[in-house]
Amino acid sequence: MxxxxANVILKAIEAGVAIAGIYTTVSATLAIAILPLSIYCLIVIVKGQ
Structure with missing residues (x-):
């Protein structure tokens, strides 16, 4: 018993770590993808004024 x-708790912790890792990877990838776009938009707005 x-x-x-203990095994169930261990599996839950492993799942949590895996989800956190995936979430971190996805958010980092999105940040890298969005960064050039947001910089470009900023330049366009500044030049527009």
Missing amino acids: NAKK
């Missing part, structure tokens, strides 16, 4: 409970 106790060993099974």
Whole structure:
């Protein structure tokens, strides 16, 4: 019973770490993809004024 409970907790922690890793990778990829676009928009707005 106790060993099974510990195993379930361990699996939950592993899943949480995996989800956090995926989330971090996705958000970092999005930030890198959006950064040039936002800089370009900023330049266009500044030149427009």
